[in-house]
Amino acid sequence: MTPNFRPVALEHASRLVNHGPTVLVTSAAGDRRNVMAAAWSMPVEFTPPRIAVVIDKHTFTRELVIASGAFGICIPGTVLAGLTYAVGSESGRSVDKFAVHGIVARPGPVLGVPLIEAGCAAWLECRLIREAHTEDAYDTCFAEVVAAAADERIFANGRWTFGDDNVELQTIHHLGAGNFVRPGGVLRTKPMPASPARDTAGES
Numbered sequence: 001m002t003p004n005f006r007p008v009a010l011e012h013a014s015r016l017v018n019h020g021p022t023v024l025v026t027s028a029a030g031d032r033r034n035v036m037a038a039a040w041s042m043p044v045e046f047t048p049p050r051i052a053v054v055i056d057k058h059t060f061t062r063e064l065v066i067a068s069g070a071f072g073i074c075i076p077g078t079v080l081a082g083l084t085y086a087v088g089s090e091s092g093r094s095v096d097k098f099a100v101h102g103i104v105a106r107p108g109p110v111l112g113v114p115l116i117e118a119g120c121a122a123w124l125e126c127r128l129i130r131e132a133h134t135e136d137a138y139d140t141c142f143a144e145v146v147a148a149a150a151d152e153r154i155f156a157n158g159r160w161t162f163g164d165d166n167v168e169l170q171t172i173h174h175l176g177a178g179n180f181v182r183p184g185g186v187l188r189t190k191p192m193p194a195s196p197a198r199d200t201a202g203e204s
């Protein structure tokens with residue numbers, strides 16, 4: 001792992017995607033590897049942690065994920081917005097996007113999927129949950145998270161911290177057509193105390 005990356009406890013892994021960041025889905029099978037952008041992913045189960053990600057049936061990524069039964073979810077920071085848009089706009093069928101864009105990947109600790117750390121805030125290594133009856137019908141893939149890690153400068157002790165000192169690692173959220181927003185204003189709140197509405201009609 002790169003110096004600032006630390007393992008994330010699996011019970012906290014869902015928080016890495018809870019706020020809906022655009023992610024990089026990495027995959028490999030045989031001697032082929034690939035990476036694509038995905039704006040649609042979410043946690044779906046607590047224990048074991050499971051997530052859903054939409055991987056279009058026609059993508060090369062989908063082919064590799066079905067072949068290998070595994071994929072990585074890497075969470076790019078603002079510094080990788082251009083790369084994210086690029087790998088979401090071209091297919092790995094004809095090019096090795098890692099080579100073309102000079103992306104360095106390391107094998108995941110459990111399944112060996114290629115994981116990107118430079119410029120990323122975190123990653124999750126995922127085992128595909130095979131759903132033979134839905135594989136041809138739906139783009140959504142379900143998977144169990146088997147390992148996770150995050151850059152401690154932005155995610156530590158199960159919590160994200162967004163500040164002026166880590167803008168480059170802040171997550172990106174796709175608005176469409178290559179426009180992204182990053183989490184600018186964090187609202188810190190507490191549950192509002194109960195305050196039953198009072199019917200004041202007729203009071204004088």
Ligand SMILES: Cc1cc2nc3c(=O)[nH]c(=O)nc-3n(C[C@H](O)[C@H](O)[C@H](O)COP(=O)(O)O)c2cc1C
Pocket residue numbers: 022034035036037038039040041054055056057058059060061062084085086087088089090091092093139174
């Ligand atoms: C910002 C962004 C978000 C995207 N989100 C998704 C997504 O959630 N699901 C999906 O199937 N494709 C999504 N795409 C499109 C794929 O990344 C695109 O089809 C990619 O070229 C597939 O690459 P591949 O054939 O090498 O797997 C997105 C593209 C961009 C640029």
